[in-house]
Amino acid sequence: xxxxxxxxxxxxxxxxxxxxxxxxxxxxxxxxxxxxxxxxxxxxxxxxxxxxxxxxxxxxxxxxxxxxxxxxxxxxxxxxxxxxxxxxxxxxxxxxxxxxxxxxxxxxxxxxxxxxxxxxxxxxxxxxxxxxxxxxxxxxxxxxxxxxxxx
Amino acid sequence: xxxxxxxxxxxxxxxxxxxxxxxxxxxxxxxxxxxxxxxxxxxxxxxxxxxxxxxxxxxxxxxxxxxxxxxxxxxxxxxxxxxxxxxxxxxxxxxxxxxxxxxxxxxxxxxxxxxxxxxxxxxxxxxxxxxxxxxxxxxxxxxxxxxxxxx
DNA sequence: GCTAGTTTGTTGATACGTCAGCAACACGTC
DNA sequence: GACGTGTTGCTGACGTATCAACAAACTAGC
Numbered sequence: 001x002x003x004x005x006x007x008x009x010x011x012x013x014x015x016x017x018x019x020x021x022x023x024x025x026x027x028x029x030x031x032x033x034x035x036x037x038x039x040x041x042x043x044x045x046x047x048x049x050x051x052x053x054x055x056x057x058x059x060x061x062x063x064x065x066x067x068x069x070x071x072x073x074x075x076x077x078x079x080x081x082x083x084x085x086x087x088x089x090x091x092x093x094x095x096x097x098x099x100x101x102x103x104x105x106x107x108x109x110x111x112x113x114x115x116x117x118x119x120x121x122x123x124x125x126x127x128x129x130x131x132x133x134x135x136x137x138x139x140x141x142x143x144x145x146x147x148x149x150x151x
Numbered sequence: 152x153x154x155x156x157x158x159x160x161x162x163x164x165x166x167x168x169x170x171x172x173x174x175x176x177x178x179x180x181x182x183x184x185x186x187x188x189x190x191x192x193x194x195x196x197x198x199x200x201x202x203x204x205x206x207x208x209x210x211x212x213x214x215x216x217x218x219x220x221x222x223x224x225x226x227x228x229x230x231x232x233x234x235x236x237x238x239x240x241x242x243x244x245x246x247x248x249x250x251x252x253x254x255x256x257x258x259x260x261x262x263x264x265x266x267x268x269x270x271x272x273x274x275x276x277x278x279x280x281x282x283x284x285x286x287x288x289x290x291x292x293x294x295x296x297x298x299x300x301x302x
Numbered sequence: 303g304c305t306a307g308t309t310t311g312t313t314g315a316t317a318c319g320t321c322a323g324c325a326a327c328a329c330g331t332c
Numbered sequence: 333g334a335c336g337t338g339t340t341g342c343t344g345a346c347g348t349a350t351c352a353a354c355a356a357a358c359t360a361g362c
Contacts, residue, residue, distance in 0.1 A: 004266040011277050014285050017292035022173060023218055024296050041348080060310065067174055072349060074312055079347080096310045096357045115155040126162050128295055134165050136287050141168035143279055145175050192318080211340065223319060225342055230317085247327045247340045 025124055032120040036113035041076055042085070043117065046110040049086065049102050056101035058091055085109060176275055183271040187264035192227055193236070194268065197261040200237065200253050207252035209242055236260060 007015060026040075033043055048065045049057060057065070063073045077100065080086050085106035091097030102110075129137065158166060177191075184194055199216045200208060208216070214224045228251060231237050236257035242248030253261075280288065 004269060005273065006269055007272070007277065010285060010289070014289040014292065015272060015277065017289055017296060020218070021292040021296040024298075067171070069350080070311060071351075075348075094310085094358075098311065118155060118157055121158070121166060122156065124298060125295060126158065126166065128298060129291060133287060133291055134161060136284060137291065138161070138165040138168055140280060140284055140288065141165065141172040144276060145168060145172040147175075147275060147279060220320080221341060222321075226318075245328075245340085249341065
């Protein structure tokens with residue numbers, strides 16, 4: 001406890017800017033998706049479902065894909081099912097499983113929201129970066145993400 | 152709508168890695184603070200309050216500092232007051248205002264949590280970056296954050 | 303085929319964030 | 333000093349996230 005290595009000025013400035021940047025970016029994306037009648041949680045689920053082949057995805061696989069726990073996913077799926085965006089039915093190969101499939105309305109919702117979403121990501125993020133910065137940020141992000149396996 | 156500029160492979164890889172990185176980083180920080188009995192929302196408020204001189208801060212200034220709206224702040228303050236981390240009293244200079252002050256327990260809570268928090272930020276983020284990367288990330292973050300003034 | 307342990311998905315309780323609306327106050331103008 | 337306008341903070345309602353507990357179905361080992 002005695003020897004805490006506090007952040008120096010440059011590190012602290014970076015951490016603070018990074019923290020605030022995330023907040024602004026989230027806000028911008030949430031606002032845009034809200035205009036399309038979706039939350040980020042909705043969109044996070046709709047995208048992998050829209051890209052899945054044929055029968056949709058098992059809840060388990062969807063959970064792994066977006067990194068949620070089963071409980072959160074279950075609640076969110078129930079609400080989205082009630083809104084008519086997707087359907088749940090029994091999984092034929094494993095009776096414990098649930099197969100999630102987009103309804104036509106669900107597919108329409110993603111496809112309607114997607115262009116505006118990409119545009120927002122561009123205007124508030126990607127288009128503000130040089131090619132070198134994109135490379136650096138890819139390297140940084142994957143390194144930090146993959147580091148989380150320990151502790 | 153017809154001419155949506157979708158993300159190319161490199162951009163998409165970066166955006167996805169960045170998105171996932173944030174989730175992992177948040178988890179790590181939340182877990183550590185939870186061990187100290189605090190949420191990130193608690194900590195976000197406790198830090199500026201602990202650095203404020205004398206009488207504490209007005210709710211308005213605290214809201215500006217962390218970038219929250221008044222409602223969220225009010226709810227959070229009520230909960231933290233009930234837990235004995237801070238007190239609210241009338242602002243002498245402006246009868247509309249509320250003055251927020253840390254209790255000794257509140258101050259103890261930050262000071263206990265801070266070393267572990269910094270250590271977590273280091274292990275999962277700062278210490279994984281080279282000096283050049285820190286500079287790049289500072290530049291990127293401030294640029295993106297300040298861009299949010301429009302739209 | 304039986305048992306023990308694991309995986310999968312659901313539920314209810316609780317805490318949190320957001321929104322719309324409200325009441326009290328400040329401050330300028332007339 | 334009354335009026336209009338903007339500010340400040342609080343509240344109730346609603347949607348969402350997290351946690352613990354549960355039931356059903358699978359799997360491995362015997």
